[in-house]
Amino acid sequence: xxARLQTDVLVLGWGKGGKTLARSxxxxxxxxxxxxxxxxxxxxxxxxxxxxxxxxxxxxxxxRRPDDDADAYLARAIATRDGLVERLREANRQLLATVxxxxxxxxxxxxxxxxxxxxxxxxxxxxxRAEHVVIGTGTVPRRPGIPGDDGPRTHxxxxxxxxxxxxxxxxxxxxxxxxxxxxSMFARFGSAVTVIxxxxxxxxxxxxxxxxxxxxTLADAGVRILTRAExxxxxxxxxxxxxxxxxxxxxxxxxxxxxxxxxxxxxxxxAAGGVDVDERGFVVVDELLRTSAERVWAVGDVNGxxxxxxxxxxxxxxxxxxxxxxxxxxxxxxxxxxxxxxTTPPLARVGLTEREARERGIAVRVGAKAVAGIAAMPRPKxxxxxxxxxxxxxxAETDLVLGAALHCVDAQEVVNxxxxxxxxxxxxxxxxxxxxxxxxxxxxxxEVLAELR
Ligand SMILES: Cc1cc2nc3c(=O)[nH]c(=O)nc-3n(C[C@H](O)[C@H](O)[C@H](O)COP(=O)(O)OP(=O)(O)OC[C@H]3O[C@@H](n4cnc5c(N)ncnc54)[C@H](O)[C@@H]3O)c2cc1C
Ligand SMILES: NC(=O)c1ccc[n+]([C@@H]2O[C@H](COP(=O)([O-])OP(=O)(O)OC[C@H]3O[C@@H](n4cnc5c(N)ncnc54)[C@H](O)[C@@H]3O)[C@@H](O)[C@H]2O)c1
Numbered sequence: 001x002x003a004r005l006q007t008d009v010l011v012l013g014w015g016k017g018g019k020t021l022a023r024s025x026x027x028x029x030x031x032x033x034x035x036x037x038x039x040x041x042x043x044x045x046x047x048x049x050x051x052x053x054x055x056x057x058x059x060x061x062x063x064r065r066p067d068d069d070a071d072a073y074l075a076r077a078i079a080t081r082d083g084l085v086e087r088l089r090e091a092n093r094q095l096l097a098t099v100x101x102x103x104x105x106x107x108x109x110x111x112x113x114x115x116x117x118x119x120x121x122x123x124x125x126x127x128x129r130a131e132h133v134v135i136g137t138g139t140v141p142r143r144p145g146i147p148g149d150d151g152p153r154t155h156x157x158x159x160x161x162x163x164x165x166x167x168x169x170x171x172x173x174x175x176x177x178x179x180x181x182x183x184s185m186f187a188r189f190g191s192a193v194t195v196i197x198x199x200x201x202x203x204x205x206x207x208x209x210x211x212x213x214x215x216x217t218l219a220d221a222g223v224r225i226l227t228r229a230e231x232x233x234x235x236x237x238x239x240x241x242x243x244x245x246x247x248x249x250x251x252x253x254x255x256x257x258x259x260x261x262x263x264x265x266x267x268x269x270x271a272a273g274g275v276d277v278d279e280r281g282f283v284v285v286d287e288l289l290r291t292s293a294e295r296v297w298a299v300g301d302v303n304g305x306x307x308x309x310x311x312x313x314x315x316x317x318x319x320x321x322x323x324x325x326x327x328x329x330x331x332x333x334x335x336x337x338x339x340x341x342x343t344t345p346p347l348a349r350v351g352l353t354e355r356e357a358r359e360r361g362i363a364v365r366v367g368a369k370a371v372a373g374i375a376a377m378p379r380p381k382x383x384x385x386x387x388x389x390x391x392x393x394x395x396a397e398t399d400l401v402l403g404a405a406l407h408c409v410d411a412q413e414v415v416n417x418x419x420x421x422x423x424x425x426x427x428x429x430x431x432x433x434x435x436x437x438x439x440x441x442x443x444x445x446x447e448v449l450a451e452l453r
Contacts, residue, residue, distance in 0.1 A: 002118070002125045007033040009323065010117065010130035012109045015044030017299030017312035018136030021320055023095055026102035028324070033128055034096065035119050037108040043092030045138050046309045048085055049158045054181060056081045057161065058342050061188035070166040070190035078162065111273030115295060132295045134319055135275070135283055136312070137268065139261035139301040144173070148234035153241040154255045157182065166190045167254035171243045173231050174258035175202040177341045180218070182256055184343040187221040194224045194250045196243060201227055207353045209368055210405040213389040214347055217407070220387065221344070226250065263302050278304060287330045289318050305331070308339065336422035340412040345388050348415035351403030351422055354393050363396040365452035371408045376447040378439040380409045390444045392418070392428065394452055399427040410441035417442060428452070
């Protein structure tokens with residue numbers, strides 16, 4: 001039997017954008033139904049299998065001493081991480097369960113008409129019709145279609161976080177954020193890591209000095225980077241996997257496929273809801289995140305934008321503004337979006353690289369110093385991590401900051417200050433002459449911006 005439900009707002013997926021929207025609309029009295037298909041994903045990808053648990057493991061890996069038993073250490077790190085995730089999941093459940101106007105439905109959603117979905121889970125089925133629908137179903141790891149990519153030693157970013165022991169040799173196919181974070185982390189857990197990059201180098205969008213800083217740091221941690229290596233197949237002889245590439249073969253006890261993520265739209269039957277997708281299956285949206293179907297929006301990874309939690313959060317603001325009549329907010333309003341790849345130390349970026357600025361014909365002044373040589377920045381020395389580079393690109397005419405690459409301890413925090421300066425129109429001189437806490441990583445700005453060339 002199919003039960004029926006009518007609601008004001010229907011949210012599909014318990015991710016960052018979906019859950020924040022459900023809570024804020026529910027607290028203002030709107031009737032909201034939120035559907036989630038996986039009990040292990042309450043709260044979404046970020047808190048369960050992505051940002052938070054991986055950064056907890058990165059932290060654990062950084063604390064490991066060389067004489068710690070690798071397998072026992074990893075097992076303890078995973079147990080600590082599991083405890084954290086359990087607490088976050090419950091806190092996320094509470095955030096919505098305590099809002100009376102929000103109804104939580106467990107099951108897989110599938111469109112059956114305009115703003116109408118059928119939810120199935122176990123033997124139950126529920127048909128929900130809504131005035132407004134928000135699709136926030138996220139992404140799933142992409143299988144690249146390489147022969148042998150479903151072998152017994154082959155993992156995605158989720159299953160690699162649940163290994164029973166440290167693989168002596170870890171091969172990573174891909175060279176994006178997932179690849180570099182897991183490479184840095186597993187090298188510290190005790191694996192001999194090889195990153196298999198298709199292109200001539202990792203981080204192709206970065207300036208050479210920044211890329212070289214990351215490469216040198218990974219090399220010091222024992223990570224090998226194989227470049228211009230197209231992965232042709234993955235063989236498995238029952239004990240060892242061999243990643244056969246157009247360069248050298250790589251023998252491994254575990255293989256991580258870090259080849260991007262696909263939209264979770266295949267099961268949604270979006271055509272039945274009149275919602276268009278692009279050739280990769282991402283929901284097509286405009287600057288207000290409206291889909292091709294009337295009163296249907298898409299937030300987060302599924303809409304094909306930057307796959308980042310703060311972007312999904314900002315997407316929720318754009319839709320909330322329309323649903324509450326506040327209006328105004330658009331995707332193209334975003335300025336200076338900071339990002340961080342959590343290697344050790346992290347690489348944080350915002351704005352233009354030096355190369356991009358010069359290609360645009362902008363006259364620039366550049367400050368760039370190796371972290372170990374920044375006298376006014378004692379924090380990296382105090383915590384024993386002096387790899388990296390701090391680089392800022394400044395408009396020579398206006399003195400405005402055009403971009404920054406911070407490869408250093410605390411970079412994920414300092415970059416937010418630089419991003420705010422860029423949004424607020426604070427100049428490089430303002431940052432150079434700022435009074436910052438001491439000892440901190442922010443102090444690098446005093447010195448690096450005093451030596452612009
Ligand atoms: C290993 C890793 C590390 C990352 N680290 C970072 C980081 O440090 N910082 C950062 O900003 N970003 C990071 N990201 C990216 C970040 O995790 C995502 O951008 C973010 O979680 C996307 O959130 P979302 O709102 O799009 O939806 P999600 O959080 O993906 O939620 C979607 C939900 O929808 C559910 N769902 C799917 N289909 C259906 C259906 N048919 N019916 C019902 N429910 C459904 C899913 O089960 C899921 O719970 C990382 C990603 C990975 C893989
Ligand atoms: N700290 C963070 O913010 C963070 C951390 C992890 C992931 N993420 C997000 O998660 C998403 C997924 O990350 P990702 O690293 O998997 O994706 P990505 O798109 O960043 O990188 C994919 C990599 O795989 C390579 N690749 C693709 N197909 C291949 C194939 N067939 N053979 C060999 N190599 C192939 C690409 O060249 C690229 O190097 C990203 O959009 C990223 O923004 C963010």
